[in-house]
Amino acid sequence: MIVFHVDVNSAYLSWEAVYRLQHGAKLDLREIPSAIGGNEKNRHGIVLAKSIPAKKFGVRTGEPLVQARRKCPNLVTVPPNYSLYMQASNVLYELLLEYSSTVQRFSVDECFLDFTKQQHLWNSPVEAAEHLRNRVEKELGFTVNIGVSSNKLLAKMGSDLKKPNKVHTLFPSEMSKKMWTLPVSDLYMVGNATTRKLLKMGIVTIGDLANTNRALLKAHFKSHGDVIWKYANGIDDTAVHGGEYLPYKGVGNGTTISYDVTDREDAHMVLLSLVERVAMRLRKSEHVAGVVAISIKNSSLIRYSHQSTLKNPTDITNDIYQEACRLFNQSWRGEPIRHLRVRLSSLIPKHLNQRTFFEAAKKEKMQDLDKTVDILREKYGDHVVKRGVFVNSKMKPIMGGVGDEEDYKMMTSIL
């Protein structure tokens, strides 16, 4: 198998820069210290993407804009424009389809491409990758990194090697030279918490991890230990899922509220507006959820969560909302709330869901209502129908997500 992993270099920022240049801007955002960041007034002020010159000042993705500006006073910040990102992502996807019919959209700025069946058309996969890289730069105006390998994991690690605008190969034979020397935190699925634990065990590089006893890792990290050991050894047998298909384990939605919520009723309204969106996503994927979870972040940035298993899995907005409120009432400690999140998991395909005897008629009615509302919202926009509680309230009837761009491709942790 030959797989390409195509990754857009500083995606949000490049796309914004290209868009501006196309409209006659004299300055290329990519060449000055700049960052894409949310609206600080609404407290969405974190760095979403940064330019390479900004990186040299130590600006990091995910840190507050205020902190970034302390490091780099001349930092130019631009608010995000998600519909532009989706447009750029779509055009990249269309271009990739010219090289292979099996393209998996991994996130808004990353795609996997199964090149196995197209190999004979080119002298080498690297030649095809170079051709693709050049075309993206010339026709679409932004740059990509392409990792070429024999599976998705190695291709992804490969595209991360040196940026920007490069093609890298990372075949199993090159692992020891190119991948094993990297710090263990660079490995896919090794986050902050895992890195901390690995460092305590004396595992510093990916190579150390690859040569660690598998059973030892399993004892420390359970099944996750097995996963990272396999990844460190370049073992991954997942196929490139063509088309728009994305397997996922749960759907979630959260928002940082523009002021600290201290009132139970207000918090319930926020929950409702979050549930509206998340339930819509759930129904769109034709699943029902068995577990509802909420998480609360208070004004001192301490986060805690609470979850419960439903007696009957559901996709009804009202049912999910009532459960979310119950969980909230049980867990809220009464302090000011900054951020709320609702997550649905244990998804079951809708057609496999066991129907219930009780309240069956009522449930069917509610499902029909949800379906009608979904159709209306899809056709005329999210705000065509809203709940009565939001009338005369400053709160948005549907919150979270990325603007009105419902098709926005989110990152996933499943290869």
Next chain:
Amino acid sequence: MKVISKPVEVIAHCTVSGIPQPIRFRITDKKEEDVVVKISKIIEITEEKLAGNKMYVYRCESKINGRQKILELKYELSTCLWYLYKI
């Protein structure tokens, strides 16, 4: 040519293939007066899709102040706006 990227009013006709062809455009000059420029010739039309944003780019020839000049007009498909991009 210099990039100026100013929105302009345009009279155009559409071909059967659906591509608009500019005939003349109106722009406000430095003295705040409206100037109408006639397109004498469209030299080349190219399609641009930078960051997925589709635009037609027209390389044209026009007579400005008695002199033939090359200029570039752009038409943005998503907004239906015309720009005098370069002159």
